[in-house]
Amino acid sequence: MDVPTEEEHLLYSQRPEWADVLPLEQYENITPLAPIFYTDEYKDATNYFRGIVKSEEMTPRVLELTEDIIRQNPGHYSAWQYRYKTLMALKCPLDDELKLMDELAVKHLKTYQVWHHRRLLVQQTRNPGPELEFIANSLQNDMKNYHTWSYRQWILAYFNDDELWSHELDFVESMLEADVRNNSAWHHRFFIAFQSGVRNGDQDRDAIVRRELAFVKERIAVAPNNASAWNYLRGILDHAKTPYSELQAFVKPYSLPQPPFGTPPEVVDLEDPLPSKEAQLPCVAAIEFMADIYEEAGSGDLMKATELWRSLANEHDTMRRRYWEYRIKEASKTIKI
Amino acid sequence: MTTSLLVPLHVAYIRALGNSKDELSYHLSAHLRMNAVYWGLTALCIMGHKDALDRDEMVDFVMSCWDEEAGAFGAHPDHDAHLHSTLNAIQILLMQDALARVDVDRVVKFILSLQQPSGIFAGDAFGETDTRFLYCAVNALSLLGRLHELDVEKTVAYIRRCRNFDGGFGAIADAESHAARVFVCVATLAIVDRLDEIDQPTLCWWLSERQLPNGGLNGRPEKLEDVCYSFWVLSALSILGKLTWIDASKLEAFIHSAQDIESGGIADRPGDVPDVFHTLFGVAGLSLLGYPALMDLDPVYCMPASIIEKLGLRKGWKALQRRTA
Numbered sequence: 001m002d003v004p005t006e007e008e009h010l011l012y013s014q015r016p017e018w019a020d021v022l023p024l025e026q027y028e029n030i031t032p033l034a035p036i037f038y039t040d041e042y043k044d045a046t047n048y049f050r051g052i053v054k055s056e057e058m059t060p061r062v063l064e065l066t067e068d069i070i071r072q073n074p075g076h077y078s079a080w081q082y083r084y085k086t087l088m089a090l091k092c093p094l095d096d097e098l099k100l101m102d103e104l105a106v107k108h109l110k111t112y113q114v115w116h117h118r119r120l121l122v123q124q125t126r127n128p129g130p131e132l133e134f135i136a137n138s139l140q141n142d143m144k145n146y147h148t149w150s151y152r153q154w155i156l157a158y159f160n161d162d163e164l165w166s167h168e169l170d171f172v173e174s175m176l177e178a179d180v181r182n183n184s185a186w187h188h189r190f191f192i193a194f195q196s197g198v199r200n201g202d203q204d205r206d207a208i209v210r211r212e213l214a215f216v217k218e219r220i221a222v223a224p225n226n227a228s229a230w231n232y233l234r235g236i237l238d239h240a241k242t243p244y245s246e247l248q249a250f251v252k253p254y255s256l257p258q259p260p261f262g263t264p265p266e267v268v269d270l271e272d273p274l275p276s277k278e279a280q281l282p283c284v285a286a287i288e289f290m291a292d293i294y295e296e297a298g299s300g301d302l303m304k305a306t307e308l309w310r311s312l313a314n315e316h317d318t319m320r321r322r323y324w325e326y327r328i329k330e331a332s333k334t335i336k337i
Numbered sequence: 338m339t340t341s342l343l344v345p346l347h348v349a350y351i352r353a354l355g356n357s358k359d360e361l362s363y364h365l366s367a368h369l370r371m372n373a374v375y376w377g378l379t380a381l382c383i384m385g386h387k388d389a390l391d392r393d394e395m396v397d398f399v400m401s402c403w404d405e406e407a408g409a410f411g412a413h414p415d416h417d418a419h420l421h422s423t424l425n426a427i428q429i430l431l432m433q434d435a436l437a438r439v440d441v442d443r444v445v446k447f448i449l450s451l452q453q454p455s456g457i458f459a460g461d462a463f464g465e466t467d468t469r470f471l472y473c474a475v476n477a478l479s480l481l482g483r484l485h486e487l488d489v490e491k492t493v494a495y496i497r498r499c500r501n502f503d504g505g506f507g508a509i510a511d512a513e514s515h516a517a518r519v520f521v522c523v524a525t526l527a528i529v530d531r532l533d534e535i536d537q538p539t540l541c542w543w544l545s546e547r548q549l550p551n552g553g554l555n556g557r558p559e560k561l562e563d564v565c566y567s568f569w570v571l572s573a574l575s576i577l578g579k580l581t582w583i584d585a586s587k588l589e590a591f592i593h594s595a596q597d598i599e600s601g602g603i604a605d606r607p608g609d610v611p612d613v614f615h616t617l618f619g620v621a622g623l624s625l626l627g628y629p630a631l632m633d634l635d636p637v638y639c640m641p642a643s644i645i646e647k648l649g650l651r652k653g654w655k656a657l658q659r660r661t662a
Contacts, residue, residue, distance in 0.1 A: 078416055116464070146513065149512070153511040157511055227546060234502075320545050
């Protein structure tokens, strides 16, 4: 018998080893809203799928069939469900299944089911190390893929293994090296540093805060117009209950235009890195930050805050004019009291 | 440069969806069929053309998706029951005044069975969990008048775990803030009257920051604009009473430019292929922005406001005033 080539793909209905299965057509006795136009292959495969579901068959050929369906349509959630049940019933080696999933994931990164299936598998294999490697590789193709990052967070939290955690900071730093504006990476860093409990060696929380402040300041210095970095900075301060005013010396230069050409350079301050000469200034987030500092200080400084908000509304961030006007109005209520 | 919503074209586009010439993509999206019907019908309702699709055919289709074993609705006949399709089925039947066809007790049982010990909801027996399923569950229970059977504390406790340092919410605990998940969490909290769980100043600012220089909205920092965020972001802001923080005229212009002026329908961004998902969310966004001659949309339930009001479920959201042409 000839091995079928691409053009000669044999339908299940043409294969003698499937002759014992009763395929079930879509829409038995039901008139559809609009008739579905199938390719013959998909129709054939799903007919046979309905057949084996009805007879509750869980055999190796079911794995072949469900793989066929998933390759054509990764969104077919019933096929995924049934495949998983079959894998469990047959006690299949799950590492092989994961290897197969590695291949499918590349093609279908944005499909929920692909990641959820892995989650179920790794809960069985209890071997998360290779998963972190797989995730890192898969992120190379799509650095902000939401499911991928969320899966990584789940693995770390679920297994909560110090060895797994120990490499995370390096990992996220390399991602930020590749793209300092990767919001997913910034979020992940916050998760590692502040939202995943206290691990061995990280008991000095003040040291962690100092380390993270130094890190984000350096990144802001390199590329100040980066919303994620400023959100991160605020996140650290809120978490550590540090007043924003403590960052005034660092932030102020970013809220001003670039000094004119020929201005002698400032003394280098390692604590408060200055914006690079190429940076586009003033930076909207820095102006906003300064306004927040002045607003917090209150009384006389409220006028300074208002001036900054006005400059944002009228010049630097006109898109959000209504928001800045709201801030002015709210602050003026305080003055009146 | 299109500067208005091409209603007749979009109505025709939705009507023609059943006769898709692109056969492959149509059948590959069978697992979205119930969702697609809901998106299409809701868009028609907002545009004032509810009767463009046959009511009886639609109701029959919905009922044909009933999974007798599970006691709920799948996305397509013989697909397993799923929370998302179940919500959409209920919404369609409400819009078509046919809810009496549903075995409500069984549906409620199905919905409640999907809540996990942590408070999150799975979408189906497969177990995928996501805050959007939490929203599907709470929305559906509320529409069915059975919200009192929900463990609200447990549900709210899980949402609290999804709240991030930037004020936003993610898909599961520890996940990155994302505008669509912000919507589902905010809308859920609105339904159970727990908007106090939100850091409103920070979140509303984060939402207004989604607007890009081209007027469109993105879902998280440094990502591309997409018409669907016109709904996710706008509805969240509308629920929190800060819809004015978006530049409305710039966003309207962006949505208009994403229309397909030949075949009808709205795409994710200008120049791309339209689909019924983005058509609904573009129209929904315009409705919230007060675009003339559209029906009011309830942003909490993403359904015609008149239906939600009749059910006594209207919450304190604020849309922009509807302009006369």
